[in-house]
Amino acid sequence: MSSRLSLGQAFVFLLRRDLLLAFRNRAEYAMPLLFFVLVITMFPLALGALPELLARIAPGIIWVAALLAAMLSLDSIFRSDFDDGSLEQILLSAHPVAILVLAKVSAHWLVTGLPLLMVAPLLAEMLGMSAEAQPTLLLTILIGTPILSLIGAIGVALTVGLRKGGIILSLLVLPLYVPVLIFASSAIDNAAMGFDVSAQIYMLLAFLLLSVSLSPWATAAALRMSAG
Amino acid sequence: MSTSTLLETRDLGCIRNDRQLFERLNFALKAGEMLVVEGPNGCGKTSLLRILTGLRLADGGEILWRGEAIDRLAGDYYEQVNYVGHHDGSKHELSCLENLRLARAMGVPSELDLDDVLEQVNLYAYGESEVGSLSAGQKRRLALARLLATDSMLWILDEPFTSLDKASMEMFSILFEQHLQREGVIVITSHHDISLPTMAVQRLDLGKPS
Numbered sequence: 001m002s003s004r005l006s007l008g009q010a011f012v013f014l015l016r017r018d019l020l021l022a023f024r025n026r027a028e029y030a031m032p033l034l035f036f037v038l039v040i041t042m043f044p045l046a047l048g049a050l051p052e053l054l055a056r057i058a059p060g061i062i063w064v065a066a067l068l069a070a071m072l073s074l075d076s077i078f079r080s081d082f083d084d085g086s087l088e089q090i091l092l093s094a095h096p097v098a099i100l101v102l103a104k105v106s107a108h109w110l111v112t113g114l115p116l117l118m119v120a121p122l123l124a125e126m127l128g129m130s131a132e133a134q135p136t137l138l139l140t141i142l143i144g145t146p147i148l149s150l151i152g153a154i155g156v157a158l159t160v161g162l163r164k165g166g167i168i169l170s171l172l173v174l175p176l177y178v179p180v181l182i183f184a185s186s187a188i189d190n191a192a193m194g195f196d197v198s199a200q201i202y203m204l205l206a207f208l209l210l211s212v213s214l215s216p217w218a219t220a221a222a223l224r225m226s227a228g
Numbered sequence: 229m230s231t232s233t234l235l236e237t238r239d240l241g242c243i244r245n246d247r248q249l250f251e252r253l254n255f256a257l258k259a260g261e262m263l264v265v266e267g268p269n270g271c272g273k274t275s276l277l278r279i280l281t282g283l284r285l286a287d288g289g290e291i292l293w294r295g296e297a298i299d300r301l302a303g304d305y306y307e308q309v310n311y312v313g314h315h316d317g318s319k320h321e322l323s324c325l326e327n328l329r330l331a332r333a334m335g336v337p338s339e340l341d342l343d344d345v346l347e348q349v350n351l352y353a354y355g356e357s358e359v360g361s362l363s364a365g366q367k368r369r370l371a372l373a374r375l376l377a378t379d380s381m382l383w384i385l386d387e388p389f390t391s392l393d394k395a396s397m398e399m400f401s402i403l404f405e406q407h408l409q410r411e412g413v414i415v416i417t418s419h420h421d422i423s424l425p426t427m428a429v430q431r432l433d434l435g436k437p438s
Binding site: 005017021024088091096 | 329
C-alpha cells in the first residue's frame, strides 16, 4: 500500500491549486485591487488642490482602503469550496486541517495582499507622500496584509455556513483589524516626521506571529462547526 | 475473510432542529460488509452518514474504528475514509485530472494510474476537460472516481447513483462488490435498488421506530 504525501507536499499542492483557481477566475480576484486603486484615486479629486492636507492624511487613506479591500476579498477564501463540497473533502483529509487552512490563507494573501504591496508605491506618490515615509508604508503593508488575511479567515470560517453572513463577517472582523490600522498608520506618520518607527513595526510583527500561530487552529475549528 | 469488526457504533443519537432523528443506534460492520441505510426523506440518513465521517458531531454515543473512538484517531481515521456526499466536491474550474490529483494529495494515493481510474469510470476522453463543462452524470462519475484514486477501507456514500444512467449504476455496483471482496467496508444510502450479494449486506431502516 502506498503512503500519503508528506505534509509539506500537501501544503504546496493545495497552495498551487488555489493559485491556479485564482488565475482561472482572475476577474473576480482583480476586484479588490481595483477597489483599492479606485478609492485612493478618488481622494485627490474630492479634496481639491491641497497637497499638504493630502500628504498628511495619505497613510490613513491607504490603510483604510487596504482594510476595506481585504474585507471585500475575504469571502472568496472558503465560499466556493463550501458551496461545491470541496471543503468537506479538505476537512476529511488525512492531514491536519490547520496546516491546509494555512495553505489556503497563504494563497489568498498572494493573490489579494501582494498586489496591494505592488501598487502602493504608485499610489503613495500620487498622494504626495514624502520619500522618507514610503519604505515604512511598504513595510507595514508587507507585515499587515497577511494579518488581515489570517484574522479574516477565522471570520469567514464562522460565517460561511450562514445564508447572509456578510454583515456579521464585517462586524466580527473589523474590530480585530483596528489595532493593525492604528499601528500601521502611526508608523507611517512617525516615519514622515523623521522619528523612529521600530516600536510600531515590532508590534505589527508580534501581531503577525500571533495570528500565524493561532489563527489556522481557530479557523479549522470554525470550519468544522460550519460544515457540521 | 477476517472477522474483526471495523466500524461500530454505540448508542449513537442525533438531534436536529429539536427533533430526535434517531437514538441508541447500534451496528457493527466487519471487513467485507456493507450497510444500506434506508428510510423516508428527512429521517436522518444524511445526518447519520455525516456523523460517521466525523464532519458532524453525534448528540450522544460514540463511533469506533477497529475499537478506537474516531475523534481520538483523527487523521488516522480520515485516511481510511472516503466520503461522497450530495455535493460532488470537484472544482468546476479545474480539469478531471487536476481534481483527482488533489484528492490524492489530500488522502492516501492508490496504486492505480489516474488515466486508468478515468478509464474505469468512462471519463478517459475528458481528462483535460474542465469539470464545469461536463454533464451532471459525468460529474457524479468523477466524484465516485475519487474512491479509486485513493486507498481507503471505508466508503461512505450518500445517494451515489443520483443522475447516473443504468449502465454506470451497474458499473459502480461491480466496483462496490470488488471493494467488499478486498475486505473494505461500505455505508451507503440509496433510493435505487442495488444488486449485490445479499450475504454481505446489512440493512438499517431509520424510518421504523426501534
